[in-house]
Structure formats: structure tokens, C-alpha cells
Amino acid sequence: MAEVFEAELTGELGFARKVAIKRMLADAATDGDAARRFLDEARIASRLHHASIVAVLDVGLLDGLPFQVLELVDGLNVEQLLGRAGGRLPVEIALAIAVEVAHALDHAHAATDEAGASLGIVHRDVKPSNVLVAWSGDVKLSDFGIAVARDREARTQVGHITGTRGFMSPEQRTRGLVDDRSDVFSLGLTLHAMIAGDSPMVEPSAELRAVSGERLELDPSIPDDVRGVLDAALAPARIERPSAHQLADSIGRVLAQRLDRDGRTALREFVEPLRTGSTKRGVLDQLLGLEVVAAEPSAAAVEVPRFELRETLAKTIAKTINERPRRNRAAPIVVVALALVGVAGVVAWRMTASPVVAVVAVDAAPPVALVAPIDATVALLDAAVAIVPPADAGVAHVHHRAVDAGVAAPAPIGVGYLQVTGENAIGSKLLVDGVARGYPPGKIEVPRGHHVIALELRDGTTLPAKAIDITDLDTLVHPLRVSW
Secondary structure (H helix, E strand, O other): OOOEEEEEEEHHHHHHHEEEEEEOOOOOOOOOHHHHHHHHHHHHHHHOOOOOEEEEEEEEOOOEEEEEEOOOOOOOOOOHHHOOOOOOOHHHHHHHHHHHHHHHHHHHOOOEOOOOOOOEEEEOOOHHHHHHEEEOOOOEOOOOOEEOOOOOOOOOOOOOOOOOOOOOOOHOOOOOOOOOHHHHHHHHHHHHHHHHHHOOOOOOHHHHHHHHOOOOOOOOOOOOHHHHHHHHOOOOOOOOOOOHHHHHHHHHHHHHHOOOHHHHHHHHHHHHOOOOOOOOOHHHHHOOOOOOEEOOEEEEEEEEEOOOOOOHHHHHHHHHHOOEEEEEEOHHHHHHHHHOOHHHHHHHHHOOOOOEEEEEEEEOOOOOOOOOOOHHHHHHHHOOOOOOOOOOOOOOOOOOOOOOOOOOOOOOOOOEEEEEEEEOOOOOOOEOOOEEEEEOOOOOOOEEEEEEEEEEEEOOOOOOOOEEEEOOOOOOOEEEEEEE
């Protein structure tokens, strides 16, 4: 829904900084919900200041189209890195990346407003393509486009699942309550994908087992020490998972046992030989201002003019985005063909475009993968979670669980699980002690003890209340089942 430009911000006394300009496409901007999501992303990310989160430097509106000015990461995302590395990463490299993402998530989950109240930020789309690795060894978490926060304006549409198939937690897949531990689950899936080549939930049958409360089967190639970390992060029940802070500590301990030097240094040394994105420029390339790049399997090479921001930022953006990017699936034969245009054509082109052209890899995949049935198993799963509640009603308040090094985490409050069945279940809202707790027929997490539950139908009517008792026998696999 957006296009990305590379630019250089310049100022007085020789100040210069490369930035990325992300501008919403005109077609997408006509969708009010899409525009709100775009601005929500900027608003949420702008409140986060962390070395492992892509920084939002500015946001504005130009010619009716919103834009963001972002920190430019000179590198590639983990999905592209996997492609260049043969489909799998060394365990130490995967751990070095994952620990930085865990720290980034911990920062986001702990973010508060000026009054100290939690912002309730949950990323909801942690996956390889949203983790950027710079050639310098920096790791950055990007794309808060579908993140949820306390003051988010955009709401999930009925019929849509917000997230990416294969990288969603069970509660996210079934529209249950999501909090910071949903991101921990997604990071566990991402770590597994970096080591084993894919997420353990990539198959619909595995996804169906996960939402039923079964543990995921990990790839046999996962080492035992890493397997212990993943078992904790991928616990079916939210309450059994660690916080992002605890996960970072666990990954760091495993990494320290495996690596005798700084993780960032090891990462930089690993990615540097893979920096083969551009070839040496020849005389003809320099004449035309073009670079020939190797096409990535998951990204399109986009040729965009690089402009210097010599005036105000708004004027520069206007100058930049008026030059529409042209697709460049470059091969040497393209450069030869361009030479046939002739000197006059080259001169005319160079008079209207910048003499320097940058080639930027832009992920062509949409940021939100909407779930659609692809076989009988998926159809069955989708039928079980057919109704989507508003996003704000399905998000639990995030409570940061800071844990000092060496101090055991407090024991979680006992919870059990409840599942409402019957013809009235689909599309209804379950009230537990007068508070909305979830949407049947998904399995709903409820504190152990005595409760009064009621079912609110889609038309707003409420069915008679029932008294229930949740015990330790009401597990995620065998929940207490109630029907009206």
C-alpha cells in the first residue's frame, strides 16, 4: 500500500543523512481504514526509541497523501538473508538476530505514555521479512503497520485475520486475547524458521493442532539447548510463555555458551561475504546512471532516483515522489538495449533525472496476509473461527513483567480454559463476570475459581447468565465446555 524512496537529508554545516521515505499509494489512500493504519504505524513506532527498532523521523501529508520519513537500514531482511545463505542460518547467527528482536519487543511491550500508563503495544507481525539486518551487524525490527496499541484508530475488519499465516500465535489465529506473549510466540516461530528453514506452523494441519492446544513439533535439526528455548516460547497457553525480556535472557545464555565473541561482530562477518547485491559498474552503467543488481526471490528491485534534500523536507519529498519508480528486473542485456537509445536520448534523460540512481530492494508482499481457505483442513479451521471481533475488544492490556537477572519470575496466576459451543456461539461475545473475555468458539483463558458468564449475541441481546467453576482440570486441550 506504499512505495519507498531512498533520499539524502542535508542541512547546514555539511549535515547529511540517508533516509527512507515511505509514501502511501494514491489508490490505497482512498481507503480510510488503510490510511488510518498507515498513520497508526507512524504514531506507534514514533514512540519507540530503541537501537533495534526502525526509527520514524517524521510524518506528514503532501498532496493529500501521507508519508513517513524512516531510518534507512543498509542491508536486507532475514527472508532475503535466508535466500542468500541457502535457506538456513547457522545456529549462532540465528540466535544473535533473535536476541536483538527480543530486546526490541521488550522495549515495545514496556513502552508507556507521559503519565506512566502502558501503551499496550503488541507488534502482531513478527516474521523474517520484518526483521532487517544491516551490513554493519545491526538488527532492526520493522513494520508496526498492524501493531495494536491503546490509542490505535484503525480497527480489524470483520472477516479478516490480522497477521501472517505460519507466524501467528494460536490466540491470534482464533481472535482471542493477544498480548506481549503473542509476539514471543511469533519470535519463536521466526527463530525456528531461521535455523530449520521454515516455521513449524507452515502446514495447516500443524496450525490446527496448535489452536487445539497441542505443542508444535520442532524440526529434528534444532539443537537441544535451542529446543528448550523454543519449547518455552511456543507454549500453547499464553500464561506458560516467558516475557520478551525473559526470552532475550534465555537466548543470550544459550548464545554465550556457543559463541566466544560478540554476537554483532559474528553477524557482521557472516553477512559481509553475502553482500553481492550489486556488480561493479562499467562505463556504460556510469553513463546511464544505472546499477545492475541480482534479483531477490522475495523482493522486487526498484530503480528510484536519489535526490539530495537541499530545500525543506516537504519540498524535497515533493521532488522525490513526483519521479515515479520504474521497475528494473535488470540483466546485462537491458543495459545494452538502453545504449541503443543514442546520445541525444541519454542527454535528455539526464537533464530531467538525478545523475545518481540508487537501487532499493522493496518487499513486494503485502504487510498483512489475510487468511483464505486453501484446502479442506484450512476450511475447517476457518469455519471454527469465522467471526472476527473488533481489534480493540480482542486485545488484553499488556503488563510488562520485568525480571532482574538471576531472579526467578513470579509464579503465574492459575488459569483454566472455557469453550462455548452450540448454535448461538458463532459470532457471539462471552462476558465473564461482566467483562468481555473472548469470542466463541475459540478457547478462552479464564482465572481459576467461581465465575458468572453470559453470552452476548451479535444483535446485542444477552442470553441468561450461568454460574461456572474453572479448575486446574480445565486445560487448553480439555477446556470446560458450556452451551446455551
